[in-house]
Amino acid sequence: MSANAELVIDLDQYRANLAALRAHAPGALQMAVVKANAYGHGMVPVARAARQASVDWLGVATPAEALELRAAGDHGPLLCWLAVPGAPFTELIGADVEMTASGVDQLEAIAAAGDRPRVQLKVDTGLSRNGAFGPHWDDLVAAAARMQAAGRIEVTGVWSHFASADEPEHPANDHQEAVFRAAVDQLAAAGVHPALRHLANSAAAVTRPSSHFDLVRLGIATYGIAPDPAVPVPDVRPILTARTVLANVKRVPAGSSVSYGWRWSADRETTLGLVPVGYGEGIHRTASNRAQVGFAGGRAPVRGTICMDQLVVDLGDRPARIGDPVTVFGPGDDGEPTAQDWADAAGTIAYEIVTRLAGRWSRTYRGER
Structure with missing residues (x-):
C-alpha cells in the first residue's frame, strides 16, 4: 500500500449484487443510488460499473453529484432530488439531468431554467422530509398539470420514500403506499400520467413487491449491506x-x-x-x-x-x-x-x-x- 490504509472495492461483486437484486423486482426498472460518494465507495467508478451492469437509472442527491457524473462521462438516465434555492438548474437541464420538484416554487424555478425540462414530482407520504403533502401536494399537482399543458415542462415521474421499509411489519408501510397510490391517482385525474412511479428502496425491493411499481431505487443493498440486520438480502455480499x-x-x-x-x-x-x-x-x-x-x-x-x-x-x-x-x-x-x-x-x-x-x-x- 502506498498510503497508511487502503479501501479495496470489488466492482465485480457490485455488478453481481445488482444482478441478484434485479431478481427481486424483475418487473421494475432498476436505479442504482450512488449519492454520498457511492455510500463511501467512490461515486464515479461505482457509477461506471452500474452502467456496465445495465442499470436503467442512476440516482444522486445533489446537483454537484449529478454534474460530477456528467463531467466524468456518464450519459444515461440520471435523477437528482435535493436542490436548494439558487441551484444550477440551467446547467442541469443542459446536462440532461432529471430533477425533482417538491413544491410549486421549485417547479417554477426548474421550468424557468430551460426549454421543457423533464421533472419528477415528489410527494411526502409520511416521512415528513422532502416532498409535498396535503394542500401543498394539491397545489403542486395543479401547477404541474398547468405547466405541462402549456408545454413548459414534461412530468416524467412521481415518487416518494418509505420511512420504515426496514421494518416490514411497521404500519407506516401500508399507510405510505396507500397515500402514494392516491397521489398517483390525483395526478392522473389532473391529466398528468408520468411513465415512472417509484417508492421502493432496498428494503422494500426485497420485502414488499406491491411497492415496486415502475422502478425500484437500490442503495445500501447494492453495496452488499443489509438495510437492517433483521432484513437480510439474499445473494449479495459486501464489496x-x-x-x-x-x-x-x-x-x-x-x-x-x-x-x-x-x-x-x-x-x-x-x-x-x-x-x-x-x-x-x-x-x-x-x-x-x-x-x-x-x-x-x-x-x-x-x-x-x-x-x-x-x-x-x-x-x-x-x-x-x-x-x-x-x-x-x-x-x-x-x-x-x-x-x-x-x-x-x-x-x-x-x-x-x-x-x-x-x-x-x-x-x-x-x-x-
Whole structure:
C-alpha cells in the first residue's frame, strides 16, 4: 500500500449484487443510488460499473453529484432530488439531468431554467422530509398539470420514500403506499400520467413487491449491506474491505493503560498493535473499547480511546510484527468484522460506517473495465 490504509472495492461483486437484486423486482426498472460518494465507495467508478451492469437509472442527491457524473462521462438516465434555492438548474437541464420538484416554487424555478425540462414530482407520504403533502401536494399537482399543458415542462415521474421499509411489519408501510397510490391517482385525474412511479428502496425491493411499481431505487443493498440486520438480502455480499498494516507492536506489562483518558488498562501482560487509522479516516470514536479488527485469521479487540490518526488493538500472545496486515472490516469471509459489526459497536447503522469513510484512505478498485 502506498498510503497508511487502503479501501479495496470489488466492482465485480457490485455488478453481481445488482444482478441478484434485479431478481427481486424483475418487473421494475432498476436505479442504482450512488449519492454520498457511492455510500463511501467512490461515486464515479461505482457509477461506471452500474452502467456496465445495465442499470436503467442512476440516482444522486445533489446537483454537484449529478454534474460530477456528467463531467466524468456518464450519459444515461440520471435523477437528482435535493436542490436548494439558487441551484444550477440551467446547467442541469443542459446536462440532461432529471430533477425533482417538491413544491410549486421549485417547479417554477426548474421550468424557468430551460426549454421543457423533464421533472419528477415528489410527494411526502409520511416521512415528513422532502416532498409535498396535503394542500401543498394539491397545489403542486395543479401547477404541474398547468405547466405541462402549456408545454413548459414534461412530468416524467412521481415518487416518494418509505420511512420504515426496514421494518416490514411497521404500519407506516401500508399507510405510505396507500397515500402514494392516491397521489398517483390525483395526478392522473389532473391529466398528468408520468411513465415512472417509484417508492421502493432496498428494503422494500426485497420485502414488499406491491411497492415496486415502475422502478425500484437500490442503495445500501447494492453495496452488499443489509438495510437492517433483521432484513437480510439474499445473494449479495459486501464489496468493500478496509485494510491497513500494524504501524507499531509492543509488549506491555499488566497494569499498562492505553490511549487518551486511560479508559482501558491491561489485566495481564499482552501485546499491543498500533493501527494507523482513526476518526480522521471516519472511524467512529464511539466504538472505542467495543470494536474489533481482523488479525491473523481471528479478531483483536480495540483497546482504549480511538484517536484521530490511530487506534490500539490487543493482540494477546499472538506473534506480531510491524507491517503485519490488519483488516478493519470487510465481507467477513476470513473472520474479520463487517461494517455491521462496527455499527453495532458504535451504536449506529452500517450506512454510516461506510459513508463517512474519508481522510487518508487510498482506494483500489478490482474488476474495473
